[in-house]
Amino acid sequence: MDRSIVISLDAMGGDHAPRVVVEALRSARLQIPDIRFILFGDRNAIGRYMDDGMKDYVEVRHTDQVIASDDKPSQALRRGKKSSMRLAIDAVRDGEAQGVVSGGNTGALMAMSLFSLRPIAGIDRPAIAGFMPTMRGESVMLDLGANAVCDETNLVQFALLGADFCRAVLGRETPSVGLLNMGEEELKGDEVVRGAAERLRAMDNPGFRYHGFVEGTDITRGVVDVVVTDGFSGNVALKSHEGAARMVAYTLRQAMTASWAGRLGAFVARGAFRRLRERLDPNGYNGGVFLGLNGVVVKSHGGANATGFTSAVRLAADMVRDGMVGRITRDFEQAGFKAEDPQPNAGNA
Amino acid sequence: MDRSIVISLDAMGGDHAPRVVVEALRSARLQIPDIRFILFGDRNAIGRYMDDGMKDYVEVRHTDQVIASDDKPSQALRRGKKSSMRLAIDAVRDGEAQGVVSGGNTGALMAMSLFSLRPIAGIDRPAIAGFMPTMRGESVMLDLGANAVCDETNLVQFALLGADFCRAVLGRETPSVGLLNMGEEELKGDEVVRGAAERLRAMDNPGFRYHGFVEGTDITRGVVDVVVTDGFSGNVALKSHEGAARMVAYTLRQAMTASWAGRLGAFVARGAFRRLRERLDPNGYNGGVFLGLNGVVVKSHGGANATGFTSAVRLAADMVRDGMVGRITRDFEQAGFKAEDPQPNAGNA
Numbered sequence: 001m002d003r004s005i006v007i008s009l010d011a012m013g014g015d016h017a018p019r020v021v022v023e024a025l026r027s028a029r030l031q032i033p034d035i036r037f038i039l040f041g042d043r044n045a046i047g048r049y050m051d052d053g054m055k056d057y058v059e060v061r062h063t064d065q066v067i068a069s070d071d072k073p074s075q076a077l078r079r080g081k082k083s084s085m086r087l088a089i090d091a092v093r094d095g096e097a098q099g100v101v102s103g104g105n106t107g108a109l110m111a112m113s114l115f116s117l118r119p120i121a122g123i124d125r126p127a128i129a130g131f132m133p134t135m136r137g138e139s140v141m142l143d144l145g146a147n148a149v150c151d152e153t154n155l156v157q158f159a160l161l162g163a164d165f166c167r168a169v170l171g172r173e174t175p176s177v178g179l180l181n182m183g184e185e186e187l188k189g190d191e192v193v194r195g196a197a198e199r200l201r202a203m204d205n206p207g208f209r210y211h212g213f214v215e216g217t218d219i220t221r222g223v224v225d226v227v228v229t230d231g232f233s234g235n236v237a238l239k240s241h242e243g244a245a246r247m248v249a250y251t252l253r254q255a256m257t258a259s260w261a262g263r264l265g266a267f268v269a270r271g272a273f274r275r276l277r278e279r280l281d282p283n284g285y286n287g288g289v290f291l292g293l294n295g296v297v298v299k300s301h302g303g304a305n306a307t308g309f310t311s312a313v314r315l316a317a318d319m320v321r322d323g324m325v326g327r328i329t330r331d332f333e334q335a336g337f338k339a340e341d342p343q344p345n346a347g348n349a
Numbered sequence: 350m351d352r353s354i355v356i357s358l359d360a361m362g363g364d365h366a367p368r369v370v371v372e373a374l375r376s377a378r379l380q381i382p383d384i385r386f387i388l389f390g391d392r393n394a395i396g397r398y399m400d401d402g403m404k405d406y407v408e409v410r411h412t413d414q415v416i417a418s419d420d421k422p423s424q425a426l427r428r429g430k431k432s433s434m435r436l437a438i439d440a441v442r443d444g445e446a447q448g449v450v451s452g453g454n455t456g457a458l459m460a461m462s463l464f465s466l467r468p469i470a471g472i473d474r475p476a477i478a479g480f481m482p483t484m485r486g487e488s489v490m491l492d493l494g495a496n497a498v499c500d501e502t503n504l505v506q507f508a509l510l511g512a513d514f515c516r517a518v519l520g521r522e523t524p525s526v527g528l529l530n531m532g533e534e535e536l537k538g539d540e541v542v543r544g545a546a547e548r549l550r551a552m553d554n555p556g557f558r559y560h561g562f563v564e565g566t567d568i569t570r571g572v573v574d575v576v577v578t579d580g581f582s583g584n585v586a587l588k589s590h591e592g593a594a595r596m597v598a599y600t601l602r603q604a605m606t607a608s609w610a611g612r613l614g615a616f617v618a619r620g621a622f623r624r625l626r627e628r629l630d631p632n633g634y635n636g637g638v639f640l641g642l643n644g645v646v647v648k649s650h651g652g653a654n655a656t657g658f659t660s661a662v663r664l665a666a667d668m669v670r671d672g673m674v675g676r677i678t679r680d681f682e683q684a685g686f687k688a689e690d691p692q693p694n695a696g697n698a
Binding site: 133134135145148149180182190215216217218219220221229231232233235236237238239240241242243244245246247248249250251252255256258259261262264265266267268269270271272273275276279280 | 616
């Protein structure tokens with residue numbers, strides 16, 4: 001294998017698969033000239049969207065088996081061994097690809113990635129990280145839903161994972177890290193976040209700057225580069241942001257169309273509204289990343305269009321090029337997390 | 350005492366006290382002709398904003414002592430016995446007023462209300478409830494931060510409290526209730542929400558309709574009338590909504606002012622933008638309500654203007670007129686929650 005980046009893909013995952021997947025490969029290749037792909041899925045369905053030029057950088061491997069969006073993770077693990085999703089993951093395990101991207105069932109992708117790639121030594125629970133748009137650019141937040149209940153150690157580990165991810169994809173050398181809490185005061189919140197805060201403050205040269213507690217309003221203010229929380233609160237925060245943004249957009253549309261002046265103003269300012277839409281378009285921030293595994297795994301939003309799927313592919317390529325997995329492995333070793341440590345929460349996702 | 354509604358107020362709580370408090374009483378009286386007030390605080394500071402006509406419906410009671418915004422709840426309890434906040438609460442305990450409104454320190458108000466008014470028989474942990482603007486009007490959400498960690502029983506009780514509150518202030522006779530979770534699937538989330546879901550489904554004639562799980566995006570969709578969650582997630586959701594709305598407003602402002610066409614369009618459509626601002630103005634939704642105590646307690650946002658404080662006063666009056674506290678008392682008795690029940694989480698806020 002040459003030194004180009006190789007990404008494997010589940011061609012069949014997502015609402016508009018395999019069309020948007022194939023289209024995304026074409027545009028990703030324009031942006032990253034040295035990238036190559038291994039594409040798993042139905043050869044006929046894929047072939048409909050491929051052009052001849054793609055044969056230089058896309059290798060298609062046929063399989064009939066597909067993970068459905070409502071398959072349970074345990075079912076997918078047992079019965080999906082030849083699925084497009086599983087084969088794409090296994091290509092990373094086998095060293096054929098350095099990262100995998102799928103728009104399919106999140107639970108199945110997590111379970112199969114965990115099984116096939118295994119956590120990096122010393123990591124109790126891998127996490128899902130993603131981007132949050134802020135008034136100052138972008139921040140990283142994790143966990144977005146892999147672990148409903150977390151202990152202190154999980155949160156401390158998420159801080160390390162999030163900082164390495166932020167460095168790899170946003171290029172911030174010493175990211176600031178905040179713990180999501182009910183308020184900024186030291187006494188608020190439950191024992192887990194307070195305990196994690198103490199340990200983060202006490203860490204010696206962790207490669208990030210521990211900021212302290214942050215509140216829900218601080219996320220979009222961009223107060224920190226990395227927001228750390230358990231999967232329940234992280235999922236609630238992420239989806240609350242989505243819901244609120246949609247609500248404001250809906251109210252704006254209603255206000256602008258309720259009068260002739262509103263409609264005229266909206267027409268005059270249509271360029272500004274287009275910029276607003278682009279800035280808030282979730283396809284620009286597409287890609288939840290599974291952090292803590294021996295390999296790069298990106299989950300694209302199931303409803304993503306080709307632009308969104310391209311973002312997810314670029315994200316995977318950025319992590320591969322940065323050597324993020326190797327860096328996480330070294331950072332956990334240096335922080336004293338060992339594979340032999342007891343894992344009191346294992347399997348309690 | 351005649352049968353008019355009497356509300357006691359902490360004149361000294363909030364960033365713009367006592368000015369906005371006095372102004373709010375004037376406008377509340379215009380909207381609710383039979384309302385009267387007992388106002389606790391610095392007689393001189395209050396007097397500066399009072400007019401002669403207000404003497405008919407406002408009784409001022411002087412005290413020098415004020416709870417500071419950074420006083421710890423335990424300090425406030427021990428040393429604030431003659432504070433404007435505490436005296437206003439005690440007026441409800443003593444039957445002089447039926448509800449209290451304060452824009453002061455939330456932790457102190459909660460601690461002193463809990464101590465002075467006591468929980469209604471059978472209620473383990475009172476909660477803070479508030480309104481969320483949705484695409485279909487308004488919903489109620491609780492707990493917004495009183496209890497970081499909750500058990501099944503707490504969540505079941507919050508459902509009862511939230512339904513009674515929703516009935517009192519939004520007039521919905523049989524409100525729908527949803528449990529906030531990481532996803533709508535029955536298997537997601539931690540054991541506490543799953544256990545609470547089972548108990549809510551099994552309840553016989555609870556006075557509300559149990560909908561099932563809701564996600565963060567469902568809050569602004571208005572999928573249910575009452576969203577139930579623990580105080581940590583509720584606080585994260587509330588503040589994430591605030592942060593996202595501010596972010597969209599900020600991005601909109603940036604987009605509209607970046608070009609001449611944007612600025613012109615914004616001018617032409619200025620009426621539409623005013624309607625948008627009004628619709629999203631947090632002062633229209635002001636007031637966190639402490640539910641589960643023997644008396645009506647409303648916490649106004651500290652930064653509220655007179656309009657916001659008036660909303661908080663009207664909210665208190667609505668709950669008093671509805672007889673909500675009596676209804677909660679009956680509902681908890683009927684649901685089999687008894688004062689003698691063990692309270693495994695007491696004091697573990």
